[in-house]
Amino acid sequence: MPTLDMSHLRALEAESIEILREVAASFERPVMMYSIGKDSSVLLHLARKAFFPSKIPFPLLHVNTTWKFREMITFRDRMAEQYGFDLISHTNSDGLRDGINPFDHGSSRFTDIMKTQALRQALDAGRYDAAIGGARRDEEKSRAKERIFSHRNAQHAWDPKHQRPELWRVFNTRLNPGESMRVFPISNWTELDVWTYIYAEQIELPALYFAKSRPVVDRSGTLIMIDDDRFRFEPGEKPCDEVVRFRTLGDYPLTGAIRSEAATLPEIIMEMQASRTSEREGRLIDSDSVGSMEKEAGRLFLTCKLLPILRPTPISPSGLASRPINRFSGF
């Protein structure tokens, strides 16, 4: 059983709640990105806590590429029902009309049109002045330099050389017309913090995170789950059932599963602590967080490489305490 450092988690929780309240108090039209993954689930939980007994005072925005795991959409709708939040689902209708899909158009073009452009459309359409996202500073090297309140010009561009200094907890939330803010309340959380918090707070996640027998194909080491009949098999490919789970969730044809027996939160945490590979290696493209869907420092995600899956080495629970934690990732 993993040990929980509750004082550390409580401090992170309080910091995130303070940030969420600052958004609600300072902006006219905030919106929270909801990607249905574990980070989003933590954000949702924190937002419920921040405003209790009020309902979350801003809508949740899901950018739906139409290629998400079906289970994610079911889960999303159930959460909206259960917690009574305002859910906005946006799909790039141009992309839909042109039949943009990950098989014919390649993952980078598909991602650009159905995610990056779709997000901008949704933000512009809603005239949102603040978009709350679940990005963390431990995810990537350039992310480590992003502010908690990260300014975007009217073209949604981030200028890392002219970021506003952030001192103490005093956040400069002022905007000129057309400008907007990206806000990252869990900036200071690590992947392990996210998982231990989910465990401590018993936050519900889509079952895809937990090991189960699922139909997959193995493409050069990446396990792709067959979620519906739109999947295009390569010649000779056949789905076979394997016990797998996902470390991140996204578009099913672009999301690699890992072979794992971890079917409970403690098992996942222990497996993760033993892992010698970074979180992102399961992604064929980056996840659904706000920052990653946008240009970073003026460059787009141009490449998409299939990284080899390195299987987690099993480790005994007793070895966990002294074992350092996966904190760092990136190319």
Place this chain on the structure above:
Amino acid sequence: MTCGSVDDGKSTLIGRLLYDSQLILDDQLASLRNESHNRTTGEEGIDFSLLVDGLTAEREQGITIDVAYRFFSTDQRKFIVADTPGHEQYTRNMATGASNADLALVLIDARKGVLTQTRRHSFILSLLGVKHVVVVINKIDLINYDQQAIEGIEREYRSFAQTLGFKTLAAIPVSALKGDNMLATSARTPWYKGKSLVPYLETVDISEDKSERPMRFPVQWVNRPNLDFRGFSGTVASGQIAVDDEVLLSASRQPAKVAQIVTMDGQLQRASVGEAVTLVLDREIDVSRGDVFSHPGEMPEYSNQFQARLVWMSQDSAFQGRSYLLKIGTQMVPATITDIKFRTNVNTLEQAAANKLDLNEVGTVTIATDKPIAFDAYSTNALTGGFILVDRLTNATLGAGTIDFGLRRAQNLTYQSFDVNREVRGAMKKQTPQIVWFTGLSGSGKSSIANLLERRLTAQGKHAYILDGDNVRHGLNKDLGFTEAARVENIRRVAEVARLMADSGLIVLVSFISPFANERRLAREIAGDIQFAEIYVDTPLEVCEARDPKGLYKRARAGEIKNFTGLDSPFEPPVGADLVLHGAEHDPSILSDELYGWLKID
């Protein structure tokens, strides 16, 4: 946090910390080994700085351009490292990192010793209240582990840092590249008796009990889901708050009791510093974002003027008289730098006069806000004493400041505005409420002139009142003697009373010796925006003593009265009086007419 100059090896140091803590994963390690080709590497064949220099621009320039946050943990502690750039152009980022840091690593390149940057960084650390510093003398491999040179650097740093108020200060010689004194003490520095870096960081005591401080609860968001619930959400900035506590609101000073402390996980009996909660009070009082709750008797300062130290972070210089937006805690108000008292040379800590502050400069300033704000001195509470200044056009963050103390004048403003105000009351009496302050020696004719003036005003239907020194000492000030301190307090009280009476619509004539220039200035400041005239009744001491209407000079000369103004206690003649009346040359009636004409009472 870490700070150092360009090429001090900060990125290498942090990379080494991550590597030694085994935080670099297999897939990353492999790609690092490839990238490290043709670069300076340690024995592991890795350029550790590649681990941390994220943005392309930085890699190309070989420098770190912005604050970056790294995470690592050991068995003992969790660390968040704010990696702040050493490049001169980006010094402002250091203040950002320092503002939330418990401990700072100051990097010194052993080949270069203590530099201008080192001094500046240390000064900013001190300014932002960082109490624990580790001087990391890096690259000792490049000077062959020269004990004398290293100890020389440590001595130089310690003598410079003496006045900076650090609670703990350690100097550790390391080679981040080779790993000397990082995890374990190095055999190549047998003379070094201290701990190596990581064990030191794991054990240094940085605890500080903020829960014992006076309670501050800045209201962040008013929580009103329906008509039956009205709560105030915020994070406890210091101290503790409990159910049934009586609390006061900073702005209105309205009292209330805490009825409930609400969280989604259930109600709490008590909330401590750092906890994000929602307070429900026992009664309806007017509360909005920016208000600060505290316990009675432990209120924050509430004022519209204060002295602060300001770190300027913008290419556009800071000037006196320019208007900015000031944000402190959850309060945001327009504010003006009213005075740049001096600039501190960050290399020598010397103070010099200045009329502007440029990028990276630190100045001591007074700031006036458009309306009063609640605050504490930064040294007692960073969260209620630290502020930023924002450009009113571009919305850029231009500077950050730490409050030293509130200024007097500000504390004497009206706290709550009422609909019936001075203008209304003055209009009822068909006059402009004002204070006419007479100063001059005993026997100079102040009271006689004031008396005649009051008669004339009254005859014309005006409402005036004389506050006379002797009379007030019979009542309000009968506890005060005639020492210098007592005279100061005497004047302060009278000035406050005069202000209240003028605020009620009266023309107040104050007849007090008021011998000290400082206190006369204080009286004028206390009056604030009330019309105030200082009238000097200038009558030579010999004339006054010859008149001696109350026989006081005689008694003083006989030694019966001590500290008598003009004899054994000084009178500082006013240099900036609004009107001087020469008491030896004319009768009081003529002087009173002169004064009446000058005052232009409508």
